[in-house]
Amino acid sequence: MLADIIGLxxxxxxxxxxxxxxxxxxxxKLNPMGTIPTLKDGDFxxxxxxTIMQYLLTKYATKEQQEELYPSDLRTRALINQYLFFDTGIFFIRLKNVILPxxxxxxxxxxxxxxxxxxxxFTTLEAYLGDKEYLVGDRLTVADLSLGCTAASMRSVHHLDPVKFPRSTKWLARLEEKPFFKVMLNAVEILKVIANSNQ
Incomplete structure (x- = not known):
């Protein structure tokens, strides 16, 4: 999705x-964690x-794209990093703990x-979103891309209740309207088939 946004x-x-x-x-040998994705850029x-998103932005995006998606303003970037760490340490782990078994x-x-x-x-995500359109305000950042992937993937195993989680529901719907998000929606459909294959 990020590559599509920056034209890479x-x-x-x-x-x-x-x-x-x-x-x-x-x-x-390439990725000692044995996880997906792995990026190979020449010999790097x-x-x-x-990390891959930050690398691609820094190396291949224009300065305007970098500022739009991962702003250099100290507080804005700190918030984005907070959301990225939330995704890595909590949000995605909740999905992984359900899907892998x-x-x-x-x-x-x-x-x-x-x-x-x-x-x-999702209760935490609701609090993070507050009354904003996106996680850090009125513009899309890498935080939305990251958590948006996880949130969309969670729907393969769990219905997102629009009554309990109205902010998350509207935010995810907003992301799903973006042309670049189509690749994620296709992945979610595949994940749904896999997740329901044992039932």
Whole structure:
């Protein structure tokens, strides 16, 4: 999505997640965490999506795009970083804890605790959003891209209740209207099929 926004063409290699290609010796040599995504830019290799976004912005985006998506203003950037760390340490983990047992352990569906943990994470997101259109105000940043991916993916296993979470629902709908978000919606449909394959 970020590449689309900044006009960067990427050469994709589809990793066979189901066969654990991301855990193969060849892949782990590139990315010792054995996670997706991994970015190879010439002889330089990094992993972790938030780091990749910051790298691509710094190297390939215009100054205007950098300021729009990851502003240099100290407080604004601190807020964005807070949201990125929330995504890495809490929000995405709640999704991972529900999805991975379904995909790899044959669990029939999410547990009540798993769904409750997702709701707690959305409660935090509601507070972060407040009355703003996006996480840091009236403009889209990398924080929205990151948390938007996680929030959209969560809908593959859990209905986002618009009554309990009106701000998150409106924010996600706003993101889904963006042309660049189409790739995420396609991924969510695939994830839904995978998540429901054991039921």
């Amino acid at each position: 063409e990427l050469d994709f290699h589809e990793v066979d997640f189901a066969s654990l290609e991301h855990k193969s010796p060849e892949y782990v 290799v990094i992993s972790e999506s938030h 379904i995909v790899f352990e044959g669990v029939k569906g999410p547990t009540e605790k798993g769904l409750a943990d997702i709701d707690v994470a």
